[in-house]
Amino acid sequence: MIELIELTKAYGRVRAVDGVTFTAVPGRVTGFLGLNGSGKTTTLRMLLGLSRPTSGQALINKVRFQELDNPARQVGAVLEQGISHPGQSGRAHLTTQALLIGVDRARVDVLLEQVGLAAAAEQRCGDYSLGMRQRLAVATALLGEPQVLILDEPANGLDPEGIAWLRELLRDHARAGGTVLISSHLLAELAQLIDDVVIISEGTVRYAAPLSELYGSASARLRIRGRDPQRLWRAFEEAGATVDTDGYALEVIGLAPEDAGDIAFEAGVPLYELASDAPNLEQIFLNLVAGDAPVPAPVAAPAPDPGSPPAADLFPAPADLIPIPSEPPISAESLISSETLASSETRASSETRASSETRTPSEAAPIEADAAPEAAVTTATTQEGDR
Numbered sequence: 001m002i003e004l005i006e007l008t009k010a011y012g013r014v015r016a017v018d019g020v021t022f023t024a025v026p027g028r029v030t031g032f033l034g035l036n037g038s039g040k041t042t043t044l045r046m047l048l049g050l051s052r053p054t055s056g057q058a059l060i061n062k063v064r065f066q067e068l069d070n071p072a073r074q075v076g077a078v079l080e081q082g083i084s085h086p087g088q089s090g091r092a093h094l095t096t097q098a099l100l101i102g103v104d105r106a107r108v109d110v111l112l113e114q115v116g117l118a119a120a121a122e123q124r125c126g127d128y129s130l131g132m133r134q135r136l137a138v139a140t141a142l143l144g145e146p147q148v149l150i151l152d153e154p155a156n157g158l159d160p161e162g163i164a165w166l167r168e169l170l171r172d173h174a175r176a177g178g179t180v181l182i183s184s185h186l187l188a189e190l191a192q193l194i195d196d197v198v199i200i201s202e203g204t205v206r207y208a209a210p211l212s213e214l215y216g217s218a219s220a221r222l223r224i225r226g227r228d229p230q231r232l233w234r235a236f237e238e239a240g241a242t243v244d245t246d247g248y249a250l251e252v253i254g255l256a257p258e259d260a261g262d263i264a265f266e267a268g269v270p271l272y273e274l275a276s277d278a279p280n281l282e283q284i285f286l287n288l289v290a291g292d293a294p295v296p297a298p299v300a301a302p303a304p305d306p307g308s309p310p311a312a313d314l315f316p317a318p319a320d321l322i323p324i325p326s327e328p329p330i331s332a333e334s335l336i337s338s339e340t341l342a343s344s345e346t347r348a349s350s351e352t353r354a355s356s357e358t359r360t361p362s363e364a365a366p367i368e369a370d371a372a373p374e375a376a377v378t379t380a381t382t383q384e385g386d387r
């Protein structure tokens with residue numbers, strides 16, 4: 001476990017880190033996120049005993065880094081790239097590090113394989129790409145089989161395949177009970193890797209919570225078209241959603257796509273389109289670091305112009321809408337089920353028509369309702385604490 005308690009670092013009058021408090025727990029990957037110069041590296045350096053806090057505490061497994069027994073066996077860290085000598089091969093670098101921290105050199109081959117560098121093991125580190133250097137740095141951090149991993153910008157330079165590899169590696173580590181803290185200046189990059197997020201800006205923590213809460217606080221907007229938009233509108237509102245329209249499709253906030261689909265099904269309205277706009281993670285992040293709005297409200301659709309015709313008139317008539325392709329696969333079984341479907345669809349649509357024909361004007365009105373606005377630092381070999 002990693003615990004930061006009111007951690008502060010002042011350089012003269014500049015408070016690079018100012019009262020940072022958060023915990024990274026075993027079994028989860030915690031993302032430490034901030035723009036350039038926000039204080040991430042300074043925080044991690046204090047955590048790893050490379051820099052003395054002005055005040056506050058940085059603890060790993062309840063003690064300061066300097067107090068850990070054999071730190072490289074407990075903490076693996078990547079603080080910077082360029083930790084390896086450019087003239088050394090990847091294998092030679094890992095072997096040297098293994099000797100320094102007292103790890104069996106047989107582990108070197110295991111790690112080269114694990115980080116995908118086996119084929120490049122004999123190449124000079126100086127010839128490695130950025131992504132390969134990251135992989136080597138991660139391998140170095142893993143040498144001592146530490147429980148705690150602290151990685152500064154580990155995704156930097158990795159291609160999508162490298163990100164997927166890193167995700168698996170970190171997930172496996174957390175699943176096995178490890179604690180992982182990784183930093184980045186890109187939320188979108190971290191989003192694929194982490195369970196919890198801590199956002200820092202100007203040395204201060206602005207947000208610390210499970211990533212799912214950050215997502216949940218910025219609801220996705222659904223764009224939905226169906227055969228009977230008025231009926232859909234009412235059904236979605238009855239389910240507690242905020243509904244608006246651009247005159248062509250419904251825009252629904254506050255429902256998961258699955259729930260919206262189920263509601264439409266229960267209302268007997270065939271859907272022609274159901275798309276989800278994912279929350280804009282970078283925007284959420286930028287709003288948080290700006291400190292103005294804790295979490296951005298979903299962007300509201302413009303309110304309808306009172307002088308414009310009711311949205312019902314703007315929707316294409318059912319006859320003009322493109323029918324759902326429903327060619328059944330040719331098999332006796334599917335013919336039976338498609339017939340059943342066809343007859344139930346006919347029933348549903350005639351019910352739909354019947355009910356909209358018999359609906360009173362006030363019942364048919366929702367479309368006109370007010371639109372809702374809406375370390376082993378390589379590996380611990382260079383720490384102050386070891387000296």
Ligand SMILES: Nc1ncnc2c1ncn2[C@@H]1O[C@H](COP(=O)(O)OP(=O)(O)OP(=O)(O)O)[C@@H](O)[C@H]1O
Nearest residue numbers: 011014016034035036037038039040041042043185
């Ligand atoms: N040794 C130092 N002396 C004076 N100021 C420093 C020192 N180290 C860092 N700072 C300042 O502290 C602030 C935080 O820097 P830090 O490197 O921790 O940010 P960061 O979030 O890691 O940024 P990046 O993503 O660019 O690495 C910056 O304003 C930086 O200029």
